[in-house]
Amino acid sequence: MATLSLQHLDKIYDNNVQAVFDFNLDVKDGELIVLVGPSGCGKSTTLRMIAGLEDISAGKLLLDGKDITQTPAKDRDMAMVFQNYALYGHMTIYENMAFSLTLRKENPNVIHKKVLAAAEILGLTEQLNKKPAQLSGGQRQRVAMGRSIVRNPKVFLFDEPLSNLDAKLRGATRREILLLHKRLNATMLYVTHDQTEALTLADRIVCMSMGYVQQVGTPLELYDTPANLFVASFIGLPPMNFFHVTVSEDALVGPEMNVPLSEDEKKTLAAYKGKEIVLGVRPEDIVEGGAVSVKVFSNENLGMNTLVHGHLGNSNAAENKITCKLRGWCDYKAGDQVKVTFVKKHFFDKDTTNAIRGEK
Numbered sequence: 338m339a340t341l342s343l344q345h346l347d348k349i350y351d352n353n354v355q356a357v358f359d360f361n362l363d364v365k366d367g368e369l370i371v372l373v374g375p376s377g378c379g380k381s382t383t384l385r386m387i388a389g390l391e392d393i394s395a396g397k398l399l400l401d402g403k404d405i406t407q408t409p410a411k412d413r414d415m416a417m418v419f420q421n422y423a424l425y426g427h428m429t430i431y432e433n434m435a436f437s438l439t440l441r442k443e444n445p446n447v448i449h450k451k452v453l454a455a456a457e458i459l460g461l462t463e464q465l466n467k468k469p470a471q472l473s474g475g476q477r478q479r480v481a482m483g484r485s486i487v488r489n490p491k492v493f494l495f496d497e498p499l500s501n502l503d504a505k506l507r508g509a510t511r512r513e514i515l516l517l518h519k520r521l522n523a524t525m526l527y528v529t530h531d532q533t534e535a536l537t538l539a540d541r542i543v544c545m546s547m548g549y550v551q552q553v554g555t556p557l558e559l560y561d562t563p564a565n566l567f568v569a570s571f572i573g574l575p576p577m578n579f580f581h582v583t584v585s586e587d588a589l590v591g592p593e594m595n596v597p598l599s600e601d602e603k604k605t606l607a608a609y610k611g612k613e614i615v616l617g618v619r620p621e622d623i624v625e626g627g628a629v630s631v632k633v634f635s636n637e638n639l640g641m642n643t644l645v646h647g648h649l650g651n652s653n654a655a656e657n658k659i660t661c662k663l664r665g666w667c668d669y670k671a672g673d674q675v676k677v678t679f680v681k682k683h684f685f686d687k688d689t690t691n692a693i694r695g696e697k
């Protein structure tokens with residue numbers, strides 16, 4: 338059983354840089370939380386405050402209801418897995434995994450059982466007598482996880498654990514972490530700058546920018562109903578398209594578009610009639626056929642889909658750039674005109690950048 342409660346956490350470094358502002362989160366027992374955001378947004382700092390590797394400048398941290406804000410790292414009962422594995426090269430895999438328990442002077446029989454059990458879970462049984470240099474990057478990362486598992490910590494903390502692996506191994510190791518999470522049913526916090534990792538791993542995602550939490554929710558919530566322009570642009574690949582448009586009586590009007598609004602959309606935008614808003618459209622929510630005209634400048638075949646990059650209407654203006662992820666194999670040439678429809682639209686207030694949800 339392990340719940341974590343992060344209450345109004347701030348981090349101000351000695352040089353007066355504030356890296357984290359008023360971070361609030363209640364992590365449920367067994368939950369896998371992914372902190373995601375661009376480099377420098379405060380993810381690692383947050384994780385390191387939880388681990389006890391950085392002081393908490395303000396706010397409170399509770400583990401199972403107990404205040405551990407001032408508790409030293411070694412007494413927090415958490416295990417951290419880093420991106421650079423930090424394995425001991427002169428020790429075998431077995432010794433690496435047993436190391437923390439040996440230090441604690443645990444009973445050798447107990448250590449043996451724990452190491453074998455962790456090796457079994459991670460598929461490392463055959464590797465126990467080898468040295469780290471004889472293992473692949475993915476296997477080394479598993480050893481790093483094994484070292485955490487044997488300690489049976491209350492909370493697992495992962496700091497970009499896959500960033501040193503190549504793309505193929507990243508996918509495979511990601512699936513292993515997911516299986517591990519299911520198998521151990523452990524509370525985990527995982528830091529990454531990669532939105533794909535966040536979407537595929539998380540029970541809930543915390544999306545951060547510039548030290549602030551932008552949105553907390555399930556992967557589907559962040560994808561389907563992003564809270565603001567930042568989350569909308571960060572989650573989803575290729576990223577969402579954005580256009581400045583004006584809300585008329587029954588359409589969205591831009592320099593190169595006039596898109597009719599459904600009754601529901603009119604209701605959502607009731608308070609914005611006559612005003613300018615930001616329209617967001619995901620590339621995959623664009624289909625061929627319809628009233629919006631796109632002038633193609635490149636066509637990328639992905640197999641099942643084609644990415645068509647172009648501009649709205651007849652313009653070459655940067656603000657009219659659009660990427661469409663069309664179904665099937667398309668063969669458009671630069672200069673072709675394609676007619677498309679936006680099957681789902683996202684609306685944002687251009688001043689606050691918050692999503693416009695309308696009256697409920």
Ligand code: ADP
Nearest residue numbers: 350352354356375376377378379380381382383
């Ligand atoms: P992320 O993990 O999202 O890449 P970090 O938490 O590492 O971001 O960093 C957040 C901000 O805090 C950055 O502006 C970074 O430069 C700053 N920072 C990180 N560590 C320190 C430190 N030890 N001293 C001063 N500033 C730091």
